Amino acid sequence: MIPSYVKLFKIFERIKCITDDNGKIYIRGSGAQGRSLFEGFRKLGVTAYAFLDNNPAFHGKEACGIPILNPSSLYSLEKKGNYFIACSMADEDAYHITRQEMELNGLKEGVDFADFGLKFMLRMNYDWEDFAPSNIDHNIKRKLTNSCNHIYYSDIRGNALSDFEFDTQRFEEDNFISMLDFVVTEYCNLKCKYCSHAIPLCKSPKHLSPDLIVSDLDKLLSICGVLVVGIMGGESLLHPQLADILDEVARMENIQNVGCFRIVTNGTMDIPDEVLISMKKISRPIYIYVSNYTNYSSKSTNIEEKCASHGITCYIQAPDRNWHVFGDPGYSRNVTEARMKDIFSVCAMAGICNQLFDGKFYSCGRLPMLNENNIIPYDEKLFCDIRNTSLENLEDLLYNFIYNTQTLSGCQYCDGSYEISPVVPKGL
Numbered sequence: 285m286i287p288s289y290v291k292l293f294k295i296f297e298r299i300k301c302i303t304d305d306n307g308k309i310y311i312r313g314s315g316a317q318g319r320s321l322f323e324g325f326r327k328l329g330v331t332a333y334a335f336l337d338n339n340p341a342f343h344g345k346e347a348c349g350i351p352i353l354n355p356s357s358l359y360s361l362e363k364k365g366n367y368f369i370a371c372s373m374a375d376e377d378a379y380h381i382t383r384q385e386m387e388l389n390g391l392k393e394g395v396d397f398a399d400f401g402l403k404f405m406l407r408m409n410y411d412w413e414d415f416a417p418s419n420i421d422h423n424i425k426r427k428l429t430n431s432c433n434h435i436y437y438s439d440i441r442g443n444a445l446s447d448f449e450f451d452t453q454r455f456e457e458d459n460f461i462s463m464l465d466f467v468v469t470e471y472c473n474l475k476c477k478y479c480s481h482a483i484p485l486c487k488s489p490k491h492l493s494p495d496l497i498v499s500d501l502d503k504l505l506s507i508c509g510v511l512v513v514g515i516m517g518g519e520s521l522l523h524p525q526l527a528d529i530l531d532e533v534a535r536m537e538n539i540q541n542v543g544c545f546r547i548v549t550n551g552t553m554d555i556p557d558e559v560l561i562s563m564k565k566i567s568r569p570i571y572i573y574v575s576n577y578t579n580y581s582s583k584s585t586n587i588e589e590k591c592a593s594h595g596i597t598c599y600i601q602a603p604d605r606n607w608h609v610f611g612d613p614g615y616s617r618n619v620t621e622a623r624m625k626d627i628f629s630v631c632a633m634a635g636i637c638n639q640l641f642d643g644k645f646y647s648c649g650r651l652p653m654l655n656e657n658n659i660i661p662y663d664e665k666l667f668c669d670i671r672n673t674s675l676e677n678l679e680d681l682l683y684n685f686i687y688n689t690q691t692l693s694g695c696q697y698c699d700g701s702y703e704i705s706p707v708v709p710k711g712l
Contacts, residue, residue, distance in 0.1 A: 308333035309368045310358060312382055314347045318372035322348045325370075336369065355382075359389035459508040459679070461686075465516055465548075465639040465649060466501055468492055468529055472518040473552055474580060477712055478609050480637070482653040483518055485614060491523050492642055498532035500643045500670050505538035507679040514573070516548035521555060530562035544569035550711075551581025551600070560594040571597035577711030578603050606707045611699035613650050614659060618696065625691045627700035643671030645682065651694045663693045 309325065311318045314335035322332050335347055336355040343354050358367070371378040383393075391397050465481075470489035477484070501513070515533075520526060526547075533539065545566060549555070551574040563570050572591050574584050584600050591598035619627075631648075638645065641652040644667040654660045655667070668685040670678065699705060 309370060310334055310336050310353075311370050311372055312336050312355070312378060313372040314342055314352045315372075319348055321370060321372045322350070332370075355385055356389065359386065359391065459683075461508055461510045461638055463512050463514065463638060464504075464510045465514045465637065466497070467517060467639060467641045467652070468497065468515060468520055468526065469517040469523040470653075471522045472550075473522065474519070474550055474577070474711065476577075478607055478708055480607065480649050481518075481639075482613050482650040485653045485657055485659060487657050489518070491525070494525050494529040494532050496671075497640075497642065498529060498536065501533070501640060502536040502538050503675065503678070504640065504645065504670050504682075505536065505541040506675065507682065509541045509543070511543040513542050513545050514548050515545060519550055519552070520547055521549050521553055521559070527556070527558040527562040530559065531565060534562070534565040534567065539566070539568055542568050544571070546571050546573040546599075548573045548575060549587070550575050550577055551584040551587060552577075554583055555587050555590055557590075557594075560591065560596050563596055564594070571599060574598065574600040575710065576601040576603055578709075580711050607710055607712075608705040609708055610650075610705050613654055613697045616660070616696045617699070621691065624693075624695040627695045627698060628689075628691045631695075631700065640670065643669065645670050645685070647686065647689070648692065648694060650698070651692070654694055654697060660694055660697055665689075666692055666694055 309330065309332045311321055311332050311334075314337045318335055318337075322335075325332055332348075332350060334350050335342075335352045336358060337343070337352050338355065340354070342352040345352050369382055371382055386397050387393070467481075469491045470483060470486045471491065472479075472483045472489075475484045483489075504510075515529070517523070523529065533545070545568060547559070547563070547570070549572065555572065572587060574581060574587060576584060588598045588600060637649040638647055639649050639652055640646075642656075644652070646652055646655075646667045651666055655662065660666075668682050670682075673681055
């Protein structure tokens with residue numbers, strides 16, 4: 285049986301593919317199920333655009349801060365980009381009503397819309413058919429992605445998201461981070477030109493000290509919850525003390541404030557037994573995540589088999605997932621302050637690609653390498669200093685950094701926006 289937290293992030297990644305491409309998520313049904321689904325998406329850092337409801341009494345009103353629309357108004361729009369309709373009731377009736385509405389409004393399956401293949405079941409506590417079917421016609425998907433008139437739709441039951449193991453009710457909304465990359469090493473055995481963490485720019489790579497960096501993480505967790513902590517590099521398996529890091533993580537006082545952990549690897553090397561043994565000491569859900577750079581990730585099957593022998597979950601990323609390229613980070617664009625604010629305000633990475641690197645909390649995965657290697661002028665406003673801030677001041681400092689930042693000097697080194705960024709295969 286696939287653990288629910290892995291299923292949760294499989295659906296999260298597919299939905300992010302849509303929102304990253306300037307797509308909008310619409311939730312079919314504004315009742316209790318629909319609002320539950322909205323909250324579930326919010327926990328994952330994904331915001332729905334509007335509810336769709338057939339009840340005319342609701343049209344023009346709002347729920348959860350977003351509008352409630354007549355479904356037909358969506359189909360009559362000049363459609364540009366991706367639309368994802370999540371049927372909150374997740375039953376065959378809602379599924380077929382949505383499909384029928386599209387056809388009645390002149391949309392043709394395989395031309396204007398496609399089933400995205402996401403069937404998110406009730407509580408995910410039993411075995412069931414493949415959650416993300418492999419029979420999705422990727423040629424149709426690719427064709428639709430290049431079109432300006434298409435809609436993806438699917439069934440998702442809201443309970444599944446709200447039943448996730450992590451109890452978000454322990455935290456105020458402002459004290460909650462959906463995702464955090466916890467960097468353990470700057471070393472990598474690949475030199476990807478379009479690395480999302482800009483690791484190739486590192487001039488003198490180093491392995492980070494287990495006790496120091498885990499202490500930083502524990503301190504951060506004392507003031508906020510994190511839905512998923514990704515342990516990564518560089519290439520995380522290159523750290524000679526990775527097992528020791530995991531042992532330290534297992535002893536953290538605030539480990540209960542993490543929803544789940546995942547160790548991210550590029551699949552180019554075998555995973556040591558001692559790492560798998562140390563993973564099992566951690567009291568929170570934890571799994572191996574293989575980024576799957578196809579030909580480069582030659583050890584993916586070995587990793588999966590070894591994980592299975594230790595009772596550890598392994599998830600191998602879909603091979604068709606591509607990268608968006610935000611331009612060469614090695615030089616300044618010399619744009620105006622107003623333009624930098626524009627870049628930051630529409631950044632799809634801010635709030636999702638948070639990174640804890642050597643005691644500093646960044647809201648962008650590329651900034652640590654730019655800052656640490658003096659590619660951009662040193663600027664303490666680029667990060668929140670977790671390690672050197674007193675605990676009594678840390679919560680306010682982190683809050684101001686996350687919620688009151690309007691621009692970062694590092695935005696000078698980015699082309700900005702998924703709307704204009706080209707797409708390349710992973711691992712280039």
